[in-house]
Amino acid sequence: DAEITQSPRHKITETGRQVTLACHQTWNHNNMFWYRQDLGHGLRLIHYSYGVQDTNKGEVSDGYSVSRSNTEDLPLTLESAASSQTSVYFCASSEAEGQKLFFGSGTQLSVL
């Protein structure tokens, strides 16, 4: 079955370090998204991509970057981790505009 997987499930890092969170989907979806989930804020969009070589900023993109070199993967990089980036990160994909999002199981990131 097609799926979307995130790794690692849990990550602890130190302030100032670069961190990369992986997202891999086998749905062959062109559209991929990164969200962060924080108590009291729901899910907020960080970055998204509509296809290979396409990346766009979401509402909370500062301090994050993504790259899309193939259809299956959209890694999220924290250039210099900050304590404010402690959160649960979700990757999602979808087939087309207005269609449902398929979510990964999330990555719990702690920045100490």
Add this chain to the structure above:
Amino acid sequence: AQSVTQPDIHITVSEGASLELRCNYSYGATPYLFWYVQSPGQGLQLLLKYFSGDTLVQGIKGFEAEFKRSQSSFNLRKPSVHWSDAAEYFCAVGAGGYQKVTFGTGTKLQVIP
């Protein structure tokens, strides 16, 4: 810009009782509306969605939602709650492109025997 409000942070219901989770949105035109459910430690799963047409939408697991334009609401309902429905529920509104999909802050549902 659109926004969505879920006024109830936490709701407790007895197993077998009916359920209604509230969602209000703000958007100038008819938006896309979604309800997602999140079980502990998991990602979100779509329960149902509304784009146009019949304002009463049926979803998975026996859930339904009604779009009421006059009240800017899209409340989620279930006639009889099961213990397995305990989870967090998110309302989301989208309009004109993915970057404009906005999630509410969620309602955590507790089901007691």
